Amino acid sequence: MKLTTSISCKDCVRMGEKMCSKPPGKCGVERRRLRRNSYVPSRRLSDYGTQLKEKQKARLVYGVMERQFKNYVKKATKMDGIAGENLLSLLESRLDNVVFRLGYGRSRAQSRQMVGHGHFLVNGTRVDVPSYIVRLGDKVEISERSKKSEMYKIIEIDEELEERGVPAWLKSDKEQGSGDVIGKPETDDVEIGIQTRLIIEYYSRR
Secondary structure: OOOOOOOOHHHHHHHOOOOOOOOOOOOHHHHHHHOOOOOOOOOOOOHHHHHHHHHHHHHHHHOOOHHHHHHHHHHHHHOOOOHHHHHHHHHHOEHHHHHHHOOOOOOHHHHHHHHHOOOEEEOOEEOOOOOOEOOOOOEEEEOOOHHHOHHHHHHHHOHHHHHOOOOOOEEEEOOOOEEEEOOOOOHHHOOOOOOHHHHHHHHHOO
């Protein structure tokens, strides 16, 4: 199975920060910063432009289309608690993201493809919907059939996946090809900073 990245370096350069899954120093935006005399002052964005950029960044990171993302925002604002934190919790709890965060995919795009092909079970039941929301106590595991595939062999020997940390709200068992949801996603657990307050403000003015 070919390993892919969810976000291209062009997206990183456009947003002005590293968002792709490439190792440190390999991203285009990082390489640009290392070049001498390559800095070009960016144009100051309006409040609306800043909010729009943050929304686009979140969509790129999680690979969510506009309509679905808007539905997540609506749901987050109706939930108890802070809307921005609720939004981040919903995005982090997507099955494709959980598979990525457990270290079974190099990128969210690859993880989304793996889920779509039916390689993963949730509580013993095959789930092929990447947007499926996992909950506290759920067990995510690679199916027995998929453990015999070439995909699983790649996962076992991939050093980059081994080195990636697993957030505190998840527990990964690579030997068994499984993982457990043992907590709730927190803002500090997200590897790419996203200002969800700006996203909520963006949709509240529309």
